Amino acid sequence: MAMKKEKIQIVPDAKILIELERFADSESKSVLSLGSYIEEVLGDNLLLIKMPIHRGYNYPLPRNKPINAYFFMHSRMFSLSFLFLECVERDNLGYAKVRVLGDLQPGQRRDCFRLQECDMPVLVKREHKDGPMMPAYCEIINFSDGGMLIATNEEMTVGEAITLAFDIGTIETIKAEVLRIEAPFGLYNHSIAVRFLHTCKKQKSRFYVFIIQQQRERLRQQSEADSENLD
Numbered sequence: 288m289a290m291k292k293e294k295i296q297i298v299p300d301a302k303i304l305i306e307l308e309r310f311a312d313s314e315s316k317s318v319l320s321l322g323s324y325i326e327e328v329l330g331d332n333l334l335l336i337k338m339p340i341h342r343g344y345n346y347p348l349p350r351n352k353p354i355n356a357y358f359f360m361h362s363r364m365f366s367l368s369f370l371f372l373e374c375v376e377r378d379n380l381g382y383a384k385v386r387v388l389g390d391l392q393p394g395q396r397r398d399c400f401r402l403q404e405c406d407m408p409v410l411v412k413r414e415h416k417d418g419p420m421m422p423a424y425c426e427i428i429n430f431s432d433g434g435m436l437i438a439t440n441e442e443m444t445v446g447e448a449i450t451l452a453f454d455i456g457t458i459e460t461i462k463a464e465v466l467r468i469e470a471p472f473g474l475y476n477h478s479i480a481v482r483f484l485h486t487c488k489k490q491k492s493r494f495y496v497f498i499i500q501q502q503r504e505r506l507r508q509q510s511e512a513d514s515e516n517l518d
Contacts, residue, residue, distance in 0.1 A: 297334065297367075297387075301325045302506045303358040305339050307349070320403050321346055322506040325358075326382055334369070338381035345381045353388060357502075402430045402498045409437060412450040427453065428472060432494040434463065434482040438475035443468065449481065455497040459490065 307319045321339035328334060338345040348354060348371040357366050369385040376382070405427040413420045425439040435451070443449070447465045452458065463481040472478040485491050 297325060297328060297358065299325055299327055301358050302503075303336065303356045304502060304506060305348075305354060305356045307346070307354065318401075318403060319346075320505075323356075326377075329384070332387040333372075334385050334387060335375060335382050336385060338374070338383050348383055348385075354385075402501050404428075405430050407453060409435070410452040411437070411439065411441060412452070413441070413443070414448065422452075426472075426475065428478060430494075430498065432483075432491050432498060433485075434466070434480065436469070437479045437481060438472040438477070439479055440476045441479075443477070443479055448484075451481070455493070457493060459493070461485070461490065 302322065302324050305321045305323055307321065309317050309319050319341070321341055323337045323339045326335045326337055338348075340346065350371055353368045353370060355366065355368055368388045370388060372384045372386055374381060375384050407427040407430070409425050409427050410422050411425050412422045423439065423441050425437050425441070428436040428438055430436075443465050445465055445468065448462060449465065450460060450462050452460045462484045464484060465479055466482050467480040469478040469480060483491075
């Protein structure tokens with residue numbers, strides 16, 4: 288199952304991150320990210336993966352619906368889509384047989400990787416026609432190298448230009464544009480989707496490296512938690 292030109296191949300023991308949509312009601316949904324790994328490459332676009340574990344139990348994968356997953360290779364993260372076929376048990380462990388949908392192509396690598404459930408502070412600076420407004424401390428809900436979803440009590444408007452400041456091991460400042468006003472989040476009145484107005488490739492690279500490092504750490508922690516639950 289090799290990628291053309293780049294010769295990237297899915298191999299056993301590769302760690303993967305599975306993203307599953309969860310619907311609270313007819314209007315709201317969230318994304319659950321679960322760690323797993325590839326147990327065996329079966330050929331004919333078939334893989335055997337470890338059933339993802341959530342709160343100590345195997346999490347049921349939906350049938351007849353494409354599932355998105357991401358895996359790490361050569362310090363980058365690549366995407367794949369698969370269909371869940373059946374459960375397989377080996378040595379009292381649960382696995383899922385899945386069929387990869389299509390060949391992996393270089394273009395399938397995501398340009399923007401999301402880091403879910405960030406719980407990180409961000410300082411939002413806004414401009415008013417009469418001058419700068421008092422900066423507001425808000426919370427990052429999710430973070431990609433292309434934008435953020437922010438929880439805030441500020442009343443913003445679509446298309447508004449703002450400046451963000453936050454700490455990812457380096458203090459970053461970047462201009463952004465408000466794309467959407469979404470539902471309340473926790474104790475905050477709004478969640479705001481913003482798009483970064485990138486002017487610095489080095490800064491975008493720092494975002495990417497931070498997100499990948501965080502994803503790797505979460506997979507490591509999930510793997511350790513899964514091992515403890517099985518003991």
